[in-house]
Amino acid sequence: MGIGSLTLPSPPQFIILSLLLLCAFGEAVDPFACDPKDAVTAGFPFCKVSMPMSDRVNDLVGRLTLQEKVRLLINGAAPIPRLGIKGYEWWSEALHGVSDVGPGTKFGGAFPGATSFPQVISTAASFNATLWEAIGRVVSDEARAMYNGGSAGLTYWSPNVNIFRDPRWGRGQETPGEDPVLAGTYAAYYVKGLQGNDGDRLKVAACCKHFTAYDLDNWNGVDRFHFNAQVSKQDIEDTFDVPFKMCVQDGNVASVMCSYNEVNGVPTCADPNLLRNTVRGQWKLDGYIVSDCDSVGVFYNTQHYTTTPEQAAADAIKAGLDLDCGPFLAQHSEDAVKQGLLNEVDINNALVNTLRVQMRLGMFDGEPSVQPFGKLGPKDVCTPSNQELALEAARQGIVLLKNSGVSLPLSHRRHQTVAVIGPNSDATVSMIGNYAGVACGYTSPLQGIGSYVKTIHQLGCANVACRDDKLFSAAIDAARQADATILVMGLDQSIEAEFRDRTGLLLPGRQQELVSKVAKASKGPTVLVLMSGGPIDVSFAKNDPRIGAILWAGYPGQAGGAAIADVLYGTTNPGGKLPMTWYPQDYVSNLAMTDMAMRSSRHRNYPGRTYRFYKGPVVYPFGHGLSYTNFVHTIVNAPHVVTVPLDGHRRSGNATVLGKAIKVNHARCNKLSVGLQVNVKNTGSKDGTHTMLVFSTPPAGHWAPSKQLVAFAKVYVPARSEQQVGISIHVCKFLSVVDRSGVRRIPIGLHRIHIGDVKHSVSLEAATLGVIKS
Numbered sequence: 001m002g003i004g005s006l007t008l009p010s011p012p013q014f015i016i017l018s019l020l021l022l023c024a025f026g027e028a029v030d031p032f033a034c035d036p037k038d039a040v041t042a043g044f045p046f047c048k049v050s051m052p053m054s055d056r057v058n059d060l061v062g063r064l065t066l067q068e069k070v071r072l073l074i075n076g077a078a079p080i081p082r083l084g085i086k087g088y089e090w091w092s093e094a095l096h097g098v099s100d101v102g103p104g105t106k107f108g109g110a111f112p113g114a115t116s117f118p119q120v121i122s123t124a125a126s127f128n129a130t131l132w133e134a135i136g137r138v139v140s141d142e143a144r145a146m147y148n149g150g151s152a153g154l155t156y157w158s159p160n161v162n163i164f165r166d167p168r169w170g171r172g173q174e175t176p177g178e179d180p181v182l183a184g185t186y187a188a189y190y191v192k193g194l195q196g197n198d199g200d201r202l203k204v205a206a207c208c209k210h211f212t213a214y215d216l217d218n219w220n221g222v223d224r225f226h227f228n229a230q231v232s233k234q235d236i237e238d239t240f241d242v243p244f245k246m247c248v249q250d251g252n253v254a255s256v257m258c259s260y261n262e263v264n265g266v267p268t269c270a271d272p273n274l275l276r277n278t279v280r281g282q283w284k285l286d287g288y289i290v291s292d293c294d295s296v297g298v299f300y301n302t303q304h305y306t307t308t309p310e311q312a313a314a315d316a317i318k319a320g321l322d323l324d325c326g327p328f329l330a331q332h333s334e335d336a337v338k339q340g341l342l343n344e345v346d347i348n349n350a351l352v353n354t355l356r357v358q359m360r361l362g363m364f365d366g367e368p369s370v371q372p373f374g375k376l377g378p379k380d381v382c383t384p385s386n387q388e389l390a391l392e393a394a395r396q397g398i399v400l401l402k403n404s405g406v407s408l409p410l411s412h413r414r415h416q417t418v419a420v421i422g423p424n425s426d427a428t429v430s431m432i433g434n435y436a437g438v439a440c441g442y443t444s445p446l447q448g449i450g451s452y453v454k455t456i457h458q459l460g461c462a463n464v465a466c467r468d469d470k471l472f473s474a475a476i477d478a479a480r481q482a483d484a485t486i487l488v489m490g491l492d493q494s495i496e497a498e499f500r501d502r503t504g505l506l507l508p509g510r511q512q513e514l515v516s517k518v519a520k521a522s523k524g525p526t527v528l529v530l531m532s533g534g535p536i537d538v539s540f541a542k543n544d545p546r547i548g549a550i551l552w553a554g555y556p557g558q559a560g561g562a563a564i565a566d567v568l569y570g571t572t573n574p575g576g577k578l579p580m581t582w583y584p585q586d587y588v589s590n591l592a593m594t595d596m597a598m599r600s601s602r603h604r605n606y607p608g609r610t611y612r613f614y615k616g617p618v619v620y621p622f623g624h625g626l627s628y629t630n631f632v633h634t635i636v637n638a639p640h641v642v643t644v645p646l647d648g649h650r651r652s653g654n655a656t657v658l659g660k661a662i663k664v665n666h667a668r669c670n671k672l673s674v675g676l677q678v679n680v681k682n683t684g685s686k687d688g689t690h691t692m693l694v695f696s697t698p699p700a701g702h703w704a705p706s707k708q709l710v711a712f713a714k715v716y717v718p719a720r721s722e723q724q725v726g727i728s729i730h731v732c733k734f735l736s737v738v739d740r741s742g743v744r745r746i747p748i749g750l751h752r753i754h755i756g757d758v759k760h761s762v763s764l765e766a767a768t769l770g771v772i773k774s
């Protein structure tokens, strides 16, 4: 797709247009099943809303023939006309707005577009869990509205919560970044927003993907379909599994997707240890496990994991897979049963998991218009308030990386004419990244800045690849004339995307040269605005005194240009923080993307990955982000000693033997936490929002990361005033570390808690039985 300047009608006209279209197209869509107009089928027990859901599911499964069953094992589930059940497309996507990447959702007619929020890496930078849930609520309102109009499904294969392990990963943009606790918290809140909060009932069903250790698309001849990720038990427990576990346990997600790659020689979608034992057994997923599209076919045809297709089908279902995105299971499961490789009971168990989700969604409750979300329609999509939230999200996600000599904010009085330069300066579709839909409309950076001041526009480079300098001189001339210069540079999907990992971390082509030349010619202050999902080595700009400020806008969504302008002109005081490390280019020069180890190794000359384990030079660290004001913290109240009670029949002497760390399984974890009271003072002259990241450094030992995020909070503090913030750190979840055998333990001894420059030590002590009783 080319970059078009697609602009949909503005909200008021849009609503009128939608109503007209609704009259033209929008007859009520027939129910998926249990249509009250059909006396025969509506009378089946599985349609009886008053019956317990498990009885309804069992009733339905009991009525199906084997041939009917296998055709329900795939994303394009077949209709069963004799039971009054329609076909269903399970594959829809809603990573940051309703998307048409999956075949279950289509724009057009009464639904020309949907609100397109910032790409997830940007939204993560807000560190605002309330925002993540609010976005999920809006996205699911729009999704339900489109479902009611027959334009979308109810099962969304979002979010992507893989760890952004290597800065070159083309899909890093889709994730909440490199920290497991950040990613897991994002997952839980976005999923809650999507699924709603109504007991068993689901507004839409979300899906955490891609389980697990999936974070390489296509690097140096290795692609995700062939990649066997060699991962230690320690890294699995301590890094890769964390977001998925939090998604299932804290977010109650209705689905998990297994990935394409193998983990330690076994395709994830054929691994009973991962699916049946971990996700369903230990974490207690109440939902269905789906394959990536088409993982089962891939492990048979590409990885040659089994010798026959029937064995592949049997292995997947026996491992715990319930639904195949792809045709494979419908083609081969029946023969797998006939060959004795699989029992029909295994297929029944898979169907119980998928059908239960459809029942929780209300798909077997008859008339959709009487259901809780039945009234949502075209008027609920792209509403002014939904679009306002997209703008607010973009503002909260922008990160101010550099601001020397207070170059920003610009003043619309002193900087009346501004040169707006760069291949992303008038970006529209590029702002919404991948797994997007059709936005309601766009505000490009040029339009956003143009709403504050007069602009002189020059692209400088024809596109982000920036292969030549043909447009350089016009850009340099513009900077000479203007009172200030804003360069909007960076990447887009031609540089980083699904199936496209980067080879290096520098700005593409001759972008760097353009920035330096323009900055040199610029009459007023020069500001560099970066759009990208992955980190960019912009050391040249960080070190260039002519470049006064640098902003990272990620992929800021449909309203990105307005948010950028609001930050540039100080209407918004930036509060975003980097959700991933910005490494120098050297970091990747001898680093195989295929090396999954998180921890550094001196003898292998291996640098380690993410701020938790890499200690070398960085361009900007994880958590970096400036404000137009200054915040000072003090810890006003915190414990110095916290006792970890052991469960009834353990003696602390025994439990602590191994490296002086108690197995989490042996501790009484319930509500065991370290509570801190922190005072945040805004010492500057501008109101602002402070994003407080709380890290801990566990007692020294080879298991532990050098530091890890244990909590975060966001607080608005007006100029020259202060606020108290309460922080609670769950001891077993967040102060624990993982040993080499993959066992999570609580180290006994001094844990150093740091918030910015402020440090506080808490000593964790194991309680003997006597202490527990007291």
Ligand SMILES: *[C@@H]1O[C@H](CO)[C@@H](O)[C@H](O)[C@H]1NC(C)=O
Residues within 6 Å of the ligand: 128, 130, 131, 134, 392, 689, 714, 715, 716
């Ligand atoms: C977090 O986001 C929500 C939703 O946009 C917003 O209302 C709230 O003010 C934000 N929190 C802070 C502290 O900025």
Ligand SMILES: *[C@@H]1O[C@H](CO)[C@@H](O)[C@H](O)[C@H]1NC(C)=O
Residues within 6 Å of the ligand: 649, 650, 651, 654
């Ligand atoms: C204590 O550890 C020893 C040696 O590992 C073991 O044999 C014993 O069963 C343990 N006792 C308890 C109460 O866990």
